[in-house]
Amino acid sequence: SAVISQKPSRDICQRGTSLTIQCQVDSQVTMMFWYRQQPGQSLTLIATANQGSEATYESGFVIDKFPISRPNLTFSTLTVSNMSPEDSSIYLCSVRTVMNTEAFFGQGTRLTVV
Amino acid sequence: QKEVEQDPGPLSVPEGAIVSLNCTYSNSAFQYFMWYRQYSRKGPELLMYTYSSGNKEDGRFTAQVDKSSKYISLFIRDSQPSDSATYLCAMGGATNKLIFGTGTLLAVQP
Numbered sequence: 001s002a003v004i005s006q007k008p009s010r011d012i013c014q015r016g017t018s019l020t021i022q023c024q025v026d027s028q029v030t031m032m033f034w035y036r037q038q039p040g041q042s043l044t045l046i047a048t049a050n051q052g053s054e055a056t057y058e059s060g061f062v063i064d065k066f067p068i069s070r071p072n073l074t075f076s077t078l079t080v081s082n083m084s085p086e087d088s089s090i091y092l093c094s095v096r097t098v099m100n101t102e103a104f105f106g107q108g109t110r111l112t113v114v
Numbered sequence: 115q116k117e118v119e120q121d122p123g124p125l126s127v128p129e130g131a132i133v134s135l136n137c138t139y140s141n142s143a144f145q146y147f148m149w150y151r152q153y154s155r156k157g158p159e160l161l162m163y164t165y166s167s168g169n170k171e172d173g174r175f176t177a178q179v180d181k182s183s184k185y186i187s188l189f190i191r192d193s194q195p196s197d198s199a200t201y202l203c204a205m206g207g208a209t210n211k212l213i214f215g216t217g218t219l220l221a222v223q224p
Contacts, residue, residue, distance in 0.1 A: 043214040092157055103212055105157040
């Protein structure tokens with residue numbers, strides 16, 4: 001299994017500001033993903049972070065709102081831009097070594113927008 | 115219809131009981147299945163990964179997959195208060211995208 005460090009663990013932000021969440025993995029992994037988990041709802045995939053190229057976004061998520069970087073095989077960031085209270089959620093980083101294998105998660109970032 | 119259906123609970127059982135958690139799915143392309151445990155304010159923790167129909171056992175946990183019925187289960191034997199958490203099923207197929215259930219909240223009463 002991979003050890004994933006995600007920070008910050010929580011934050012309270014003012015609307016209209018941006019927050020960048022960092023995800024560091026202790027080993028090189030092929031795939032890194034960002035999820036959102038809203039209260040009482042399932043995990044929703046935001047995007048796949050691709051090393052050295054633009055992330056692949058799921059329907060309903062756009063790069064201007066959720067810019068993602070992945071400069072190498074062990075690190076990625078997700079920025080939540082121009083935040084509104086509707087962005088209040090838990091954001092999770094996930095990794096998989098190869099397709100069709102287990103997915104591992106970070107501890108999550110609990111974001112509250114006021 | 116959602117691709118994955120999971121009863122949200124809450125499910126409350128006495129300590130020592132056998133717990134059965136279930137998910138149904140509609141997409142026959144799903145090939146592998148996972149169960150996660152998520153404690154409050156923590157990220158999901160992988161419990162079980164299965165690729166074929168049948169049972170897989172790990173300690174007090176047994177994962178069961180019935181692909182013909184599109185039904186998966188997680189059984190917890192001799193449940194403990196420390197098992198109190200939300201349990202999420204997840205499944206995937208030929209793409210790298212996983213589909214998650216909404217999670218079942220389990221409370222094991224001492």
